Amino acid sequence: MFSYSLKSLRANLTRFVATSLAIILGIGFLAAGLMLTDAVRVGLTGNVEQRYEHVDLAVVSSDMTVDISQLQGIPAAYVKKVRSHDGVAAAAGEMSAVVRVLKSDGTVGNLRTMGRNWIDDDKLNPLELTKGRAPKSDNEVVLSVDAAKSAEADVGDQVDLETPIGPRTAKVVGISHFGSADALDDGGTVSFAESTATEVLNAGTSTVDDIILRASGDVDSLKQSLQKSLPTNVKVQTRAQLIQDVTKSSLAFIRFLRPVLQGFAYLAMFVSGFVIFNTFSVVVTQRYRELALIRAIGGTPKQVRRSLITEGLGIGVGSSAIGIVLGAALGKSLQLILGKFDLSLPGNGVKITLGTVILSMIVGTVVTLLSVIVPAFRAGRTKPVEAMRQSAVDTSGTSKARAYIGGAFLVVALGLLAVNKLTKPHWFFLGPGALLLFVGLFIAGPLLARLIGKLIRPVLSLTGLTGRIAADNVVRNPKRTATTANALVIGLFLVTLVTVSGEALKTATVDQLNKLSSSDFIVASESAIAPTLVDKIDKVKGVTATAPVKSIPITSESGQVLYISGADFEKLRDTTGIKITEGSLEEVTNGDGMASADYSALGGSGGSSSQFSRIGESQTFTTFDGKSITLTISAMFEAKIDSLFLGDVVSPQTFDRLAGDKPVSQIFIRVEPGKADEVGPRLDKAIRGYTSVQVVPGNFIGQTVGKVFDFLIGAVNALLAMSVIVALVGIVNTMTLSIFERRAELGLVRALGMTKGQVASMVRSEAVLMGLMGTVIGMSSGVFLSWILVSSIPEVEIGLSFNWARVGLIFVVGLLVGVLASILPARRATKLDMLDAIRSE
Amino acid sequence: MSFQPNAFDPSSQPVQGHAQPQVQSPGWAAQVLNGYKIYGSEDSEVRALNGVTVGFESARFTAIMGPSGSGKSTLMQCAAGLDKLTSGDAIIGDVNISRLNEKALTLLRRERVGFIFQQFNLLPVLSAEENILFPLTLAGREPDKAWMDHVIDTVGLRDRLSHKPSELSGGQQQRVAVARALVERPQIIFADEPTGNLDSHSSAEILAFMRNAVIEFGQTVVMVTHDPVAASHASRVLFLSDGLIVDELLEPTRDSILDKMRNLGG
Secondary structure: OHHHHHHHHHHOHHHHHHHHHHHHHHHHHHHHHHHHHHHHHHHHHHHHHHHOOOOOEEEEEOOOOOOOHHHHOEEOHHHHHHHOOOOEEEEEEEOEEEOEEEOOOOOEOOOOOEEEEOOOOOOOOOOEEEEEOOOOOOOEEEEEHHHHHHHOOOOOOEEEEEEOOEEEEEEEEEEEEEOOEOOOOOOOEEEEOHHHHHHHOOOOOOEEOEEEEEEOOOHHHHHHHHHHHOOOOEEEEEHHHHHHHHHHHHHHHHHHHHHHHHHHHHHHHHHHHHHHHHHHHHHHHHOHHHHHHHHHOOOOHHHHHHHHHHHHHHHHHHHHHHHHHHHHHHHHHHHHHHHHOOOOOOOOOOOOOHHHHHHHHHHHHHHHHHHHHHHHHHHHOOOHHHHHOOOOOOOOOOOHHHHHHHHHHHHHHHHHHHHHHHOOOOHHHHHHHHHHHHHHHHHOHHHHHHHHHHHHHHHHHOOOHHHHHHHHHHOOOHHHHHHHHHHHHHHHHHHHHHHHHHHHHHHHHHHHHHHHOOOOEEEEEEEEEOHHHHHHHHOOOOEEEEEEEEEEEEEOOOOOEEEEEEOOHHHHHHHHOOOEEEEOOHHHHHOOEEEEEEHHHHOOOOOEOOOOOOOOOEEEEEEOOOOEEEEEEEEEEEOOHHHHHHOEEEOHHHHHHHHOOOOEEEEEEEEOOOOHHHHHHHHHHHOOOEOOEEEEEOOHHHHHHHHHHHHHHHHHHHHHHHHHHHHHHHHHHHHHHHHHHOHHHHHHHHHOOOOHHHHHHHHHHHHHHHHHHHHHHHHHHHHHHHHHHHHOOOOOOOOOOOOHHHHHHHHHHHHHHHHHHHHHHHHHHHHOOHHHHHOOO | OOOOOOOOOHHHOOOOOOOOOEOOOOOEEEEEEEEEEEEOOHHHOEEEEEEEEEEEEOOOEEEEEOOOOOOHHHHHHHHHOOOOOOEEEEEEOOEEHHHOOHHHHHHHHHHHEEEEOOOOOOOOOOOHHHHHHHHHHHHOOOOOHHHHHHHHHHHOOHHHOOOOHHHOOHHHHHHHHHHHHHHOOOOEEEEEOOOOOOOHHHHHHHHHHHHHHHHHHOOOEEEEOOOHHHHOOOOEEEEEEOOEEEEEEEOOOHHHHHHHHHHHHO
16 A cells, blocks of 8 residues: 555645645745744854853843843943952953944945954954954054955055944054954954043943953852952853853844744644645545545555555655755745845854754644545545446535534624623633634635625626636535635734734824824934034034933932933923923922922823832932932923933933033934924934934834834734745645546536636636635634724724725735636646547546 | 448549638538548557548438447547547538637637537536526527527426536436537537437437437437447448448448448458
């Protein structure tokens, strides 16, 4: 029997190619996701290991709860302190900021080039010189190999840079590389002498990101003695801890990416399952006489069953293997495509692990086997006598039981959802209701297929007899039609759900956010806004008021980290319109008074930005430099979007006394009424050349959130497109096989004078009709569930705002799937040999 | 052995030369002239038709007989425009169909040729009436109501018109097929083993219908069969062997056919 399986596999190769395609696509996607994320992980961790190869201990900010440790940094003074500590062989602070190297034509070489300070200790410095020397004076830099190449610069040349403090020209004194790679950073590295780095990268602020050091003696005892000698706002870490922390923060996005990618891959596999099940069912029907012959000449049902399962196994194993290869290619090309958009992922394309291969093989094979089992058992029940009968078209109808069960599921589902809609929304009704709706649709699928077929029949009849015959053909085997359409239902249901409910949530959220926005523009920087730029912005035509703000993090008595900002409140009021809701500004402007944002207006639990509950309370705060100050809360102001960037506000004088001369980190801007569109480009022009400085419109949070929603909806839909493609393969399959089954009929109509064009249009109508069924069921259930879902979200009043263009687009895509799926079968139907078809056996 | 090697003297051919696409032939509903049908390549070539020349007279019931592999089905298919001759001409009415393209050939079949097959004769999704009207519907022509009623009553299907083929017996299905062939009043009807799947009673009925159509309506019918009883309903029987017409019999009986077959076989 095994050789029979092999031979029938080989004999029906083309037929199985389509089946395989479904698995290959699903597994390819699964494997690509795994390989890519593996590669990224290896890329990141390998990098970190190498980077801190000779580091024994590191001093980092103790507050790791806030993922902006780089912003707060560690006072540079600590570097000297650590260096002079007993048992420290060498120590260096690390500094970094975005710096761009301009090409000779004045364009930016790479957007992701990083500026770093050159570490003088050869062992601590992850970079090595391939040429030239280390940077010493103000205008000297070392470029990484790739940065030098992109700028076409060599040792001795001058290069133009964009830095956080504006454009700057520097002399290249050396070329560096990082281990076997060109640079530590994806976009290349520009290294400055330490003094220059403080000025350029940190805009004069004497802080470093962290301090790395080598021990001359015992590492453990050094760690303890060092920790004792340093303030508690920093902690000493071992190399292992440092690598772990750095890895963890850089891997954060993979930890999110991996399960998402896998989730969609499994969904694609689920859809593939439908396609495989369907194909095998048809194959069994088609080979009915052949199987009956095997039974007649003495094959047991078990042997027949086993031969089909063996075929499934062969297809599963083979397709999974091909899928893995496809996955590798997919991952590699994705990497290349992203690279073209300056979005290259870390790591080297794809990383193939044994685990990935095994998992992909198992998933692909198991899904195939599961899908084959039912058709195989049906094949086992073939009666020997069937061999003597004429082969006929499979017209198994819908069983009554199936209709009743499916109907019952749907009724219960609608009931639960209705209860959810009419009474207080509760997940108890919503969850099971949604699940039952889906299961019910699947079980009642054949019934729905027949219903839709019946409804569409008069419409298609208008196009003539061929249209009507097409409608009748589609519902001839409603079970098969439903299974085929269901593959499309899953995809389009999810696409619709994501799009419609996503759009509704987006509109509601963005509306809320826009109500809270106030200033016209905000100029913000990750590190600093140079004083020259502050002046420049003040003079931009159309700007009526600016409010420069300086901020630092401080620690409250309870150990909580807050942001405190120094700003002239009058200016803040002019630019943002934020009003005082309680207390007075007297103490804020003239003394050590503090103003906090009043969150109670936003609803929820209330409270304020400073956690104070009453005006007049005071508390002592400590900066990261160890300075402390006692502040009294004397005013509360409105909580608007701009408030979020302010934290608690003190007067500029109080701030300077506390934090020293810090650079400005953001500027709120008010422009002449109605001139925002003109002033925006002028502001963009003003900041040109200053990296890490951005101009954002006042309602940018609304815009950003809207964009994030758009991106998510788009990304999820792009991934769901995978399952739609698999569904397309399914329709092609079903159509091709059903044409094979009906070749006698098609031969007859050709003999009776149906032209090839008419035959093709009939077959096309059938495929389009199947696409239409999947689309209608998928979309209507998706829209329905979105409506229930969105109205179930409490607190916010959300209307189901339809983006008709998008909904229309989904509908068109669904129909297009049908049209695309019909091309091949239609061609095949017209190429059928008429004589073969009607030849009596 | 007294049979004529060629029942049709080439000199008496109604067609002069192959160059004329339009042929005047009042007496012939369909002809095959010097028809070859060769399958396979040189080494293993099979000559299903080996230079056959034959004409089917209008308003006559002609049967084609011959042993398996004699080429009788091939001859019918080529004459009917279902298949193409390797060389030679096939003519329906006054049109040389060897020169027609696929589309024109399909339209010609639709207009001028009726078919009755052994099986797969009806479309399962259509009712009996729709099946009968199918060729007319394809052509977009309105049926001649009186004629249609006459045909339907002749084959006795009046009370079965709305039934699907699956609800009809084998004999009834074949009656639908006969009605379908008759209703479009084609120049010629080709029937390929029309009684092959039927019991003797239904067979007799179907053959009677075809014969009546020839006598009453002046319909031309060509039937391929290996059943002497079926062939005896025809007014002329052609015997085919190795791709050539080897004998013919006019106004045959079952016994005269059996005699001829014995002679040919011997």
